[in-house]
Amino acid sequence: MFGTVNSSGKLRHVLFTCAILSMVFIHGCKTDTSSGDCYYDKADTMAEVMDIRPNEDDPTHLEVILDFKASKLAFEDQEMGQLKGVEIDQDFVDRNRIKVGNQYSVIVSEITKGDCIPRIVSFQHALD
Numbered sequence: 001m002f003g004t005v006n007s008s009g010k011l012r013h014v015l016f017t018c019a020i021l022s023m024v025f026i027h028g029c030k031t032d033t034s035s036g037d038c039y040y041d042k043a044d045t046m047a048e049v050m051d052i053r054p055n056e057d058d059p060t061h062l063e064v065i066l067d068f069k070a071s072k073l074a075f076e077d078q079e080m081g082q083l084k085g086v087e088i089d090q091d092f093v094d095r096n097r098i099k100v101g102n103q104y105s106v107i108v109s110e111i112t113k114g115d116c117i118p119r120i121v122s123f124q125h126a127l128d
Helices: 007-033 080-084 090-095
Strands: 038-054 062-068 103-114 121-123
Touching (some): 062 080, 062 090, 062 103, 080 121
Antiparallel strands (some): 038 103
C-alpha cells in the first residue's frame, strides 16, 4: 500500500545540481567584475589652494591643501601631492607659482560601475 521513497538518490541529485549552479554563478561573477569595462562620470570643477604647510613626516617636503568646489572630493580637503603622486618641495611650489588662493581647473573622474581604477584628478594646468 505504501511505497518507499528513495530520498538519498533525490537528495544527491539536488545537491549535485546546486553545486553545478553555484559554480556557474561564481564563475560568471568573476568574469563580469574582471572584464575591464569601466563606467565613470567626469566633473569639471575648481580646486583652490587653502594652505601650504610642512609635511609632518618629512619637513623637507610640503603639503599643498586643496578645497574642491564640486565632486566627491569636495567633502574634505585634499593634498595635491597625493592626488598627483608626487612629493612636493619648496622648489616645486616656486617653479609652479603655487600660493594660497590660487584656483586650478580640474576634471574629477568618479567611477560609477566596474572594477577599473580611473585617474581620479586631472589638473588642467601644467604642473611640473
